[in-house]
Amino acid sequence: MTTHPRGVLAPTRRAFLLSTAAIALAGALPGFSFGDEPKQGGTLTVNIGTEPPVLVLIAHTAGAAVYLSSKTNEGLLTYDFDFTPKPLLATEWKVAEDGLRYWFKLREGVKFHDGTDFTAEDVAFSIQALKENHPRGRATFAQVSSINVLGTHEIELLLDKPSPYLLTALASSESPIVPKHLYEGTKIPENPHNVAPVGTGPFVFKEWVRGSYVLYERNPNYWEAPKPYLDKLVVRFIGDPAAAVASIETGEVLLSVGVNIPYTDFDRLQANPALGFETRGFTYTNSITRAEFNLENKYLANAKVRQAIAYAIDRNFIVSTIYLGHATALNGPVSPGLAAFFSDDLPKYAFDPAKAEALLDEAGFPRGDGGVRFELNIDPTQPTGAYKQSAEYIAQALNKVGIKTTVRTQDFATFVKRVYTDRDFDIALEGMSNLFDPTVGIQRLYWSKNFKPGVPFSNGAHYASAETDRLLEAAAVEPDPKKRFELFVDFQKQVVTDLPALDLVAPDSFVIFDKRVVNHTLGAEGFGYNGADIYLAS
Structure with a gap:
């Protein structure tokens, strides 16, 4: 990893053209379509079925953790249903016409859950960590030859060869940003914050009761106030299919995703007027x-x-x-x-x-x-x-x-x-x-x-x-x-x-949800997005 003063670019990359599809206006927020005026407060209880071994996907691809990692550790971008990239921790980006330079302007005023400022150093460290430790990151960032910090909130990636998929690989669940000051000098796959995460996300990790649930609370210092709308997020691991169905029907669980629901119960669940089935939001995973x-x-x-x-x-x-x-x-x-x-x-x-x-x-x-x-x-x-x-x-x-x-x-x-x-x-x-x-x-x-x-x-x-x-x-x-x-x-x-x-x-993939749960699926990532927009309607 190399660091250059702001504005100093590698000579071979000085001249580049902007990729029109890859430019976002500074400060723009995701252009999602929402329902009624969001309601503040409440606890959302979710069942993801399988208990993952980690809560942050910096060095792992544990299936069910895709719904957890993104709630605490955000990525640079998020995506519409058609994979159009939208700002998250990055507010602007440009891609050279030859595909060999990616430039990002990062969001300012963002803090990690421990109060530390989020900077380009965290992004550079995280991308290098993903490249070296993540099962998919080895291929995703294989062509990234240099990660250059150009300023406190500006960074560039220089590539040896084009990576036509790279701009789509920067979602929270796929390429999470972790705090450099808590990971540097450690064995990334064994870092204790993989199971007690610290990130920039809308939810703050509170406790993990093994075999039962993970508790998150609202981040009061989240960069996109007044989000998040939920006070608490409880993620449960109800693996038994019959118990999972019962938790949905009794309202004990308000949203189920990635759960082994018996297909013999589908007709009854779909006939329940209080429940909805969402089949969108799985194109990021397939x-x-x-x-x-x-x-x-x-x-x-x-x-x-x-x-x-x-x-x-x-x-x-x-x-x-x-x-x-x-x-x-x-x-x-x-x-x-x-x-x-x-x-x-x-x-x-x-x-x-x-x-x-x-x-x-x-x-x-x-x-x-x-x-x-x-x-x-x-x-x-x-x-x-x-x-x-x-x-x-x-x-x-x-x-x-x-x-x-x-x-x-x-x-x-x-x-x-x-x-x-x-x-x-x-x-x-x-x-x-x-x-x-x-x-x-x-x-x-x-x-x-x-x-x-x-x-x-x-x-x-x-x-x-x-x-x-x-x-x-x-x-x-x-x-x-x-x-x-x-x-x-x-x-x-x-x-x-x-x-x-x-x-x-x-x-077939689906989310079963109580119809009071609003904005659980807003783009290609489905419930794997950061969840800041979710609220409970009356």
């Missing part, structure tokens, strides 16, 4: 469900075994029977929600148990005693709901072709440690976010350089392909949309052929 293979396993290292498993599983059965139609079957790693990069022109593994049996024989694993070829374990990311049910179905399907498969369940933190630190798994059934761009959301899962034991939600398969790496790295810096799409199609064909993971379904 989650899918996949079965990741541990390629260090002697059986799964064989491509024919992986192909046999793919033929043994009926994804349409998972959609119709487990999700009751609230999901889309997948043939590749890109969600249909990521329409600009989606292709269905890929190799297919249609449900064909006989073909699975033949491939297992060819691989040299005939049926033995009791008809068993070999044994595997499958670990669902959550111990209840659709993940567990899908794992149980997959185990049954594999047992039918001679692979004795055992379902192991554990809490989320144990799952993460088992798969990414201990590497004590065979098949991990997990949800993964494509996010808003494949370089940010998908590359981490297949890029050989992102095999980092101990770093969650990275290349857990330990997959390494020179051709896949080439395609991913070329697409990451390709500014031409058509050429970039073609590179990502070739990438999809390559990984579907190699099959380090079997992509299963793209579940």
Whole structure:
């Protein structure tokens, strides 16, 4: 990281043109459309189902934490539903025509929750920390060669090659800004403020009662007074599906997001006049469900075994029977929600148990005693709901072709440690976010350089392909949309052929909310935004 006096730019970057789409007027605030006059006060109780291991996503991508991290630690930008960037901690920005310089004017008068002033030094430190420690940040900021502080509230990023997705990667949940004075000189992934956050956001962390809830209180010194409108935010972890439904129906919980709600309860919940269902606000995440293979396993290292498993599983059965139609079957790693990069022109593994049996024989694993070829374990990311049910179905399907498969369940933190630190798994059934761009959301899962034991939600398969790496790295810096799409199609064909993971379904995403909760979803980030505008109507 280098620091220059205000106004001193690297010589090769002096001349640049402004990207019209990337300029915001100083002091402008997000142009969202609100309802009636906001009401001050009240407590919002939210259920996110799974308890995350951290509360700030500076060095982690724990799924449910996306709804928490942003409430305390804001990013530079926020986004409309169409991904138009809006000011947050940055008030102005300019992008050079060649895509190699990003300039930001930062908001003045902002303080961290401990009273310390927010400055460009915090932004520079945070971006470097994300680049070095965040599972996706390695790819997101890979081309950032220099982070230059130009003044107390002015900063520039200089890139070696274009990163066409970068301006969309600066949301609070994806690229949070942390206080340099509390993180500098520490091991970022182990910093105690990852579980007791200090940020600039509208809510101040108060306590985390493990296994139960996190309590936040209104930030009285928030930079956008009179926001936030809520006095308190209570985030609960009700993982049991029946209890989660009961909490909604009794009004114990006013908003549920990312929760394993039984699909059999949907009709009744949707008929409740006090409740609403919101399906917008998930285009920043675009989650899918996949079965990741541990390629260090002697059986799964064989491509024919992986192909046999793919033929043994009926994804349409998972959609119709487990999700009751609230999901889309997948043939590749890109969600249909990521329409600009989606292709269905890929190799297919249609449900064909006989073909699975033949491939297992060819691989040299005939049926033995009791008809068993070999044994595997499958670990669902959550111990209840659709993940567990899908794992149980997959185990049954594999047992039918001679692979004795055992379902192991554990809490989320144990799952993460088992798969990414201990590497004590065979098949991990997990949800993964494509996010808003494949370089940010998908590359981490297949890029050989992102095999980092101990770093969650990275290349857990330990997959390494020179051709896949080439395609991913070329697409990451390709500014031409058509050429970039073609590179990502070739990438999809390559990984579907190699099959380090079997992509299963793209579940429908939704927020269930009491209709008194206003402004919970205002843009592409959904409830993953900072929540400053949420209020409770009478």
